[in-house]
Amino acid sequence: MIAEVWRDALHRRHPGPLLACHLGSGTAGGIDRVRFGRRDTVVDLGRRSVDEVFGPDDPPHPFEQVVLVVGTPTDLRRAVPVVAGPVRAARFTVIVRRAAEHLPPPFPMVPGTGRWTGLLDARIKRVPDAGWSVELLLTRPVSLAEVVTALSHGLAGGRRGTATGPLVAARGRDAGVWRPGDALAGGMDEVDAILDVGTAGAEHDPAEPVTPRLRRWSLEDSRWRALGRPGAVPRPRGGFEVDDVPPLDETMINPTGFVQDTEGRSGRLVSREGRWALVVNGRVRRRLPDDGTVTDADIEAVRDLRTIRVEWGRHSGPLASVRAVAAFAAAGVPLLGDPGPSWASCLGEPLRALMSSVCLKDMRDPLRREEHSVRLRRAALRAHGARARWRRLGEITGVDLPAEPTVSVVLCTRRPHMVPFALGQVARQRGVDVELVLGMHGFDLDAPGVGEAVADHRERGGRVIAYEADPALPLGSILNRAVLRAGGDLVAKMDDDDWYGPDHLADLVLARSYSGADVVGNAAEFVYLEELDMTVRLPLGESERASRRLGGGTLMMDRRVWEETGGFRPIPTSEDTQFLAGVELMGGRLYRTHGCNYVLRRRSGGHTWKVGSGYFLKGTVRAQWPGWRPSALLEPSEHELVGGGR
Template sequence: MISTVLRGALRARGDEPAVLGHTGEGARSPLTRLRTRRGDRIVDLDTHPMGTPVTEGEDPEAGLVAVVAATPTDLHRALTTAVHLPRAAHVLVSILATPGHQEPPLPSAPGLGQWRDLHEVRVRRVDRDGWVCELFFPHATRPDQVLDTVVHGMRGRRRGAAVTPLAALHGTEGALWRPGDTGVQGVTEAGPVPLRRVTPQADLALRVGQDPRPDWTDADVPALETEPTDADSWAGLVGSHAPTRARAQVRTRSAADEDGLVHTVAPIDELTVNPTGFTKAEKGQLGDLTVHGDRAVVRQGRKVLVTVAADGTVTDVDLSRLRHLRGVRVDWSGHTGPTAAVRAVASLAAGGVPLLSGTVPTWAVGLGSRLAALLTGADEDDLADRLRREEHSVRLRRAALELHGTRSRWRDLARRAGIPAPPEPTVSVVLCTRRPEMVGFALAQIARQRGVGVEVVLALHGFGADRPEVASALGRFDATGIPLTVHEADQEQVFGSVLNDAVARAGGSLIAKWDDDDWYGPDHLADLLLARRYSGAELVGAGQDFVFLQEIDLTVWRSRESETATRFIAGGTVLVDRVVLEETGGFRPLPRAIDTQLLLAVARGGGRIHRTHGLGYVLRRTGAGHTWSEDMSYFLRNHARQWSGWRPSTLLEGEPAPLGAPVATDTTGERP
């Protein structure tokens, strides 16, 4: 079907040449069956070097530019190389396969009126899970901009924070280092970075290639060098050529600098390779990441589920084909070479695939010690238990995304080049409470948050900060150095209005809602920020997986679907951009159900809500006093497992002692 669409596009393009690009495994196949003319070009966008235009001329044009991508991951990577494609009046984008959670590729027009004369857009599904999107213009337009809008349409309206610094790239694997960035500037190997009037078009250049390299000629823009993925291929390592610098590093590195080689590995595209779509598959079979012929594959028995690209890239479609597996055993004897193996393993971990491994070989140093240790930290019995399996998956995905994600990799490169990076966003934790005895308990949960810049706005609803237990807790919290603003609200003021007043006093770009009596793990906010980054959602939160029923001293685990788009999350875990809160009108001035009303407003405004895992949060249910009115029987009917007493996930890492005066207990010793 895709070949039929391409034939029709070639017949309709008139006398002008066509440029047909392909990216990803199997994407070239539909192009080989086409009848082309002299002057037409078929371009491998995965190997085309950054800094080299696809066609010659001052402002080249084509009658048709078509890009065939195997998966959304491949299309996202091709955006970077697409800056070198010629302008065209007819642009066709084809995706051969998409994962089940992917939205249709509906293009969203750019915002400066560039498409006001657009003639026609066609979007259609082809084959079982492929798509074709065609756009027709009266005049030639930039195809990279068209590809960008198609990808943006698949992800939703929010683009998220840009990867910084602005980059210039040279080499055949440049796009692997900076996927999805149409702001990238391609440069020649020696430079310089072109100017836009008097300003360089990039702050940092990355040259991907092997020695010898010419000297870098740009005195204003620093350049870093890195090896392509195949520089340490096994074929190269056993060949007759002298080892390159990267090969020597792998052979001679010491334990002290093993994490220093993480930055030499091309990053993971976390916008497409992430745990979205994770399933509870503890009863599934185990797969094996091993070698089949000359390629690394993931195999279930004799069936090959995924063939890993030679550069170690794992796509979103690959991950969807592995979700039914309980886990994957890593066989280190295969793979194209060390760097490709590291990228494949790190990508599977970032995708939430539970991995098992024996001793990690010394040549896999690019994984980083944290991720390497986690790979050996579980066994097959762990993966047969639903809870322990998900805990292992969460630890793996955290480490892989934080060590190998594109955003973190480029911040590390910027530090190495001496380029200041913009600060990470500050999270304003908004805590509104009517219970002075719970202030110390709630502040203790916030004080142990790690990996996030935090400030707190504490709204005391109906009492003052001079209460002894409150003053004691505030004094202890002040010693943490975390900024704190205290707002005393009148007892008669409605709850939603108090929250809005607290938000008005917050200085962070992100707002996190916090409940005074629930438990939060130390990575709660960091996990939400991570989910915000890879999901692109306007609002993220956790599910109400763990619930402590205080009246009967029972913990239930509901094991809800996680890492998915949803309409409902736990109200005490809301993380939302401040601007989104403003767009939706803030919290409604109601005494209860304000969380539900916010979720409805976000969805009504076209925003997306993403639910990440709920293992770092425990909801407390007492007999009364909750704004969510479900009774205890609701939780007793809807659970996967239960335990007597307080029994959270190990990811919660225990219970911190309340700050200030100890929280009183009744004669039975129960928590209030």
């Protein structure tokens, strides 16, 4: 099959030298049967970077055409740091063999400095196995690096996001694994730090500038057979640590596409001939490469499974083995199994404990299964995600890093008696730096209980900006005035009478990072009907997807998005719906994360949204419980039960 891919990619080649590059599992198969010319060059980017082939200081190498074949979008992002170099061409063909269904087409995000004004033709089409083919023709040559970067940004979609930690020059065959999607890792002369992969134990050359250096094992050098070779660099005393494991590209490996209800089949992750293999009903469904790479296509292929049991075995090496397990966990695949052998300690104790905390019987309950998935993805992304990993490594090198984004919660209410409860929901948020902007609609701090609640919140270390809003103004205008007073990098909207889990804001920040969305939020899956003393879970479709269905009391956005959209509409109701419609019309991206952190309260009156309890019961509900029954992720306390008005 791959030989046909190569022949298809080359069937319209033009006279002149050609560069053929490939990266990803299976992309080299059959390449020996392709007839290349004597002036053509073939490069396996998994083994050598473009700089290593041509030399970083060589003059530009003009090729008539460049062909790049990658296995998946995950591999395309791995290629970004390793294609930096002197290669230029006017014709490009890029083949992505398979891509997860939720990813957008690879429309290139064209550089903004006018270098592509000579673009004559661009063709993007589907190829077999849900892949993509991209053909570009320009009047004058451009660099291979900027083409791959443009396509990588197009496939990732959404915002570019903040930099992944310090500016690092990555050296070695695993550079793309350590800095996926980072064009700066191979293209900048002045950097904050140098990462040497596969040169553990190397001495610093006094002739080189004094730049902070990091050394990490390559996946090749950390194989069991390599560790046992005479003269091999000895393993770290006590084993490998979490930060020795190559990080995960959370842009590709994340919970997007999680399926809440499955048919009930479970899989086993077992070691077969030194590689992880996924076995379902006694048959091998998927074999992972021996370097442990898990791609977006691999994740999509296991979404139908209820669980995967990890059966630790003799994998090719400890780092490759742990890297694969961490990837499935980061994607929210419900994993279970024992904590693993001592060499697997670099997975991190939180993940090891979570995997052994549940059994197959627990996973038959869809809610418990989803809660387990959320805990796994949190732990994995915060331990093994590229952004979190590089923040820690940046601290080790002493590089000054941008601060984590701060969050301003805007909370506007016309009910002074709900202020103490609402402030309690903000106060319990953890893992984020939060300030509260409290818009008091028709009352002030002298209202009974309000001043005391604000003072208590401040005494406990919380930051509050409280202002009295003109009672004649509609809610949309009051929200806009609250945002104008906010000092955070991000703006989150919360309601005064709903319940929020302690990780509500932290999970939204995390979802914003891996989704690249302009606005993130939850859907109101859990609703407490106060009149009936009943909790229902509504069938609102799948979470962890691009979606318009976001609860107004759960929205989080960059302040810039609010400014570009013109803020909330100055209307008394439906201001959230209109705001989201504006973001979408401007080309913005909306993303819905899991709903286990949020319970919507429905009373008999006092809401701007005028529907009764019957509205939530008129259709089929996914689940129904007597009393107040939130997800366990809400971590309810006895104080909240009383304060919530039960």
